[in-house]
Amino acid sequence: PSLPLPRSFLLKSLEQVRKIQASGSVLLEQLCATYKLCHPEELVLLGHSLGIPKAPLSGCSSQALQQTQCLSQLHSGLCLYQGLLQALAGISPALAPTLDLLQLDVANFATTIWQQMENLGVAPPVQPTQSAMPAFTSAFQRRAGGVLAISYLQSFLETARLALHHLA
Amino acid sequence: SCGHIKISPPVVRLGDPVLASCTISPNCSKLDQQPKILWRLQDEPIQPGDRQHHLPDGTQESLITLPHLNYTQAFLFCLVPWDDSFQLLDQAELLAGYPPASPSNLSCLMHLTTNSLVCQWEPGPETHLPTSFVLKGFRSRADCQYQGDTIPDCVPKKRQNNCSIPRKNLLLYQNMVVWVQAKNMLGSSVSPKLCLDPMDVVKLEPPMLQALDIGPDVVSHQPGCLWLSWKPWKPSEFMEQECELRYQPQLKGANWTLVSHLPSSKDQFELCGLHQAPVYTLQMRCIRSSLPGFWSPWSPGLQLRPTM
């Protein structure tokens, strides 16, 4: 059985999840309004061809919640999405500020998780390295990749939010 | 990736047709062999292409002509059916509008406070396209036929129809020629040329008008008189100016009385014959004398009480 998580860590993490989800929805609304890309489900095929991954969170599922694995997957997933958001840079001048903020918030939340893993003594010696990021060759791919990546991030965070509530 | 849209031309005049093609490469693994290529313009219903065929290399190509593009900006999507929905393969941005009309009513004023020549113009009707305006010019001689050195382009701030040519690009007391060039993806146009010497278009401010309180002992106490002094607007002191004074009694419907050909600075000026009202409003303006120039606006009204 793993050590209980401090209440302030859980409260701060839940606040960070809400903060990221809020910026994520703003960005999705902007992508829809500006580029008429409003249905992520229409971009799945493109996502496959571009190699946009979905981060696993099996350790955080309500049926098989495993604290250490959940924290580790949460951290790796956040690093993955931070990399994806970075690869979207140059998506458009209008969206760049919101995208930068989202990417910083994701990176900061990853640090919060990593710190807690270190405090619990369950952090691996070295942080996971960044996996290869898709190369976007057109403005459309960058925008469509953005819609897909952010919608995957939103559902990833929803699972994380439920897990954090369970852990609280 | 799987699909790729090509449009020609990417920018059209509003209402003109647009021809687009969407090609699906054979190595697009996820798709079945003969995908039905479909199109969607903005939020309009999905529609098939005009024609779909094979290219020698196995690429599937669908062609569509949009007879009249009535959006100034719109997205065109290429899709394929997928389970009971659709998958987007590519998206292209369509732009439509008009080439720029010639900018008109170009006028310039020399600002002595900032030492810059500020020119403004009317951009002409909306083009619906990103359109850039640049103020261009060259130095010239008396008749403006001679083309001397070009002055650096003056690029206005975003969405502003004026531009300020800094002092270092001006040759004062010499004629120069300026005009405005407008450019967008459908063409460019130029305004008529303006021939001017910056110092002939100075934006002059009115003189500083002041009441003079003449001590009772100094002057024979004649009723209906008042005394005032004025001096020119400081930055224009080096310019010889001629001024006008106007005054009117504070009465409903009263007329202005004009005193012309006054010097630009006066330490003491007497005005008499003011019997119509207890209070008179006075204003002054000046103009560069014996050389071209514009009148300054009238100075703010000065309310004075003539002697009783």
Added chain:
Amino acid sequence: SCGHIKISPPVVRLGDPVLASCTISPNCSKLDQQPKILWRLQDEPIQPGDRQHHLPDGTQESLITLPHLNYTQAFLFCLVPWDDSFQLLDQAELLAGYPPASPSNLSCLMHLTTNSLVCQWEPGPETHLPTSFVLKGFRSRADCQYQGDTIPDCVPKKRQNNCSIPRKNLLLYQNMVVWVQAKNMLGSSVSPKLCLDPMDVVKLEPPMLQALDIGPDVVSHQPGCLWLSWKPWKPSEFMEQECELRYQPQLKGANWTLVSHLPSSKDQFELCGLHQAPVYTLQMRCIRSSLPGFWSPWSPGLQLRPTM
């Protein structure tokens, strides 16, 4: 040129002495051989040096000590007599003031609209010298003992005693240490260090309070009641907040009644027992719940009429 002044040190504490030397090279042709070197401080009368002598290479040198420099800025001139006047050979600028005291009252607020941490401080007494202030910081852990990465220096705009650390230099939800360094030509000083997590010092704005017009049919028409709704300030929606409502009848000297521990958003809230006046003023404020934070200011007063 002929003369050259050297001062050491060029900047002194106000009231301290200054030692200056003026040398005239032998090849300064225009001057007669043994010119009497003189000095002038600012507009004070001309005075001779303390001592004038030859240097081995024939240079004439005059030395002067100004016992107490009481100007914060002054010019020192080296002159020689010339016909019945003087000739200036060189001029040096003297500066005097104080080393900076430690900046005090350093405090920071996180602005959610600009996503920046704005810190402000009190610079301390006037130094009379050009003094630069820099906000410095490093990332840390819970107890702020650990020194992590340094954040880039934050240089305030001219003469401002605050600085805004941009979002990209902040690691939210982790502690960081900030302090201010002041530096001028006479020395430097640092403020006490501040240990904070930017998200614990958010500048919170009050919630949006609105009257609810409850249809007559909906509610049993109990007198002295009113209905309102509120929602949190948009940029802070992600933060769990707890709020307080206060209300007072519009009567001279009336007291506020406080309702605490309210949620940060409420679609419909009923307030009854309001019989003291026809109009009541209501205000709300919120604070981050269960985590550190500051109270928002009270919202602007909302005037409402309870049911009669």
